[in-house]
Amino acid sequence: MKKQNLITGGVYLVLDPExxxxTLLHKLKEALTGGVRLxxxxxxWPASFGLSAKxxxxxxxxxxxxxxxxxLLINEEWQLLKDTGLAGVHFDTIPADYEVIKAEIKRDFICGITCGNDLEAVRWAEQNRVDxxxxxxxxxxxxxxxxxxxSPExxxxxxxxxQIPFFLSGGITTENMAALQELDFAGVAVISGILNAASPQKSAAAYIYALNKLKK
Structure with missing residues (x-):
């Protein structure tokens, strides 16, 4: 399976290591049971965490x-791909030395990037064929x-x-997702909407239901 085929959309859960x-591992298992796909x-990280704790x-x-x-991806700290089973890295901004990073990791990996209203990150993603x-x-x-x-625009x-898959993130709930219906996106990224829910399993399933409803 090509790594690109792993990123097809759905619910993307961002875990808070603090x-x-x-509790985190329990909620993670529930969320995965509910259908989280990335x-x-x-x-x-907690201030006390060094490399071994991470x-x-x-x-x-x-x-x-x-x-x-x-x-499982890591936010920014791509060096952690060297000695763990991490599948990839998510960058918050365009990395200045992406070719060096790829050479140092020495294996295939999933790469994603955050984009705001500046489309330069989108152009970079397209040029570098990120996932x-x-x-x-x-x-x-x-x-x-x-x-x-x-902005939706x-x-x-x-x-x-x-045509790279898009995830939408930031304050997305099952209730406000309908406001995004006119946009072409593959999935939603969530933190508190699932991790702070009374039942992460039910919350993840509810996000999936709302997402699938938009795509009908």
Whole structure:
């Protein structure tokens, strides 16, 4: 299977490593049972975490995710791909040394990038044949606080540039997703909408239902 075929859309869960580990792993398993198809470890580590602590947590997450055959990506810290089973990396901005990064990783990996209203990241993604683009933020969100609000016109213009799968993120709920119906996107990226839910399994399933309803 080509790595590109792994990114077909659906619900993309971004994990917050600051959460209590046992709680995070429990919620992760529930979310995967609910149908989450892609995972990322957010670059929001506890201040006390060094390299070995990060590798340990990644190992624990991989042990859960592997049972569901769901790929796990890391936010920004691509060096962690060298000594773990991570499937890829998500960049918040265009990396200045992408060719060097690819040479150092020395294996095939999934790559995604965040895009705001500046379409330069989309052009870079198309030129470098990355696997997906995540637009942040479509709505106000505490966890996506550093993202600007992306206009629907930006997403439409981006689709004229590339056919790379799009994920929409930032403040997306099952209720407001209908406002995005006119846009061409493959999936949604979520943090608190699933991790803070009373039942991550039911929440993930609800996102999938809302997403599928838009595509009918």
């Amino acid at each position: 959460m209590n580990r046992a 995972l990322q470890v957010w670059n929001n 590798q340990d947590l990644i190992g624990d997450i991989l042990a859960v995710a592997s049972a569901y055959s769901v790929p 997906y683009i995540s637009f942040c933020a479509m709505f106000p969100s505490l966890s996506a606080g550093s993202c600007e609000i992306v 930006t997403v439409k213009k981006a689709r004229e540039i590339t």
